[in-house]
Amino acid sequence: MSTEQNGFSYTLTRTLDAPAAQVWQAWTIPDQYAQWAYAVPGTVEMDVRPGGTWKATMRTPEGAEFPLTGSYIEVAEHRALTIGMDVPGRPDPATMTVELTQQGPRNTVITLHQTCDTKEERDGAEQGSNMLLDGLTGFLSDGAKD
Template identity: 70%
Template sequence: MSTEQHTGEGFSYTLERTLDVPAAAVWDAWTVPESYAQWAYAAPGTVEMDVRPGGAWKATMVTPDGAEFPLTGSYAEVDRNRRLVTGMDVPGRSEQALMTLELDERGAGTHLVLSQTCDTAEERDGAEQGSTMLLDSLTAFLGTAR
């Protein structure tokens, strides 16, 4: 399910998935560098994560055509197995772009909500497309979705 909305702050998107794994498995896939590198289109050996408020992260993402893009940022909020707010450095912008991952364990599964507010429709559309690809890859990595 995907919804998008225009807010006073910019353009937002929200993506949702329910996965047949515990929240801890989703959390670890998202916050353990070796796991993240396996599903998040990162170049091997480029993922570094200091998962704590104010901690830094970096990764070099590889596009399907082989182009590499180094990314950096920091963590704004960390609530293990529940909520992760990640900031990404954007060239020419003083504030980081924030993406929020919320996990809600439901029985043996986990409902995941990924959201972000962007400055323009074009930025939102690109970020939503990239996040959809990430969630598709995460789902395949974890092996199950419902």
């Protein structure tokens, strides 16, 4: 049986040049999410509340597309999201926690944490999460120049 203690986990932390409310909107408004999260425009649907569902079709840098679905497990506006991701052949969703800590008017620390079943799954998820954070950082810095 896999538990949090014996799983393969990672934690990524970045400081973003944006207030927590702006970071929250980037994660929870479909049009914004599609701009930075490698999602195909028009495929993102989000019902951001505990038990609400989400779906998006992601596009890899190579152009391959794959649909993702899941649900929101915990929602604390402007502070934390626990997102469940459906995994084919797995009874329970994989979960990722997104935590936001505002440290000044335009500084928010974002922390992503996920525990996976295997080292390979963790390495792939960590690589994907780093790509997401890179996209989010670029999206927020582009928006700050408007």
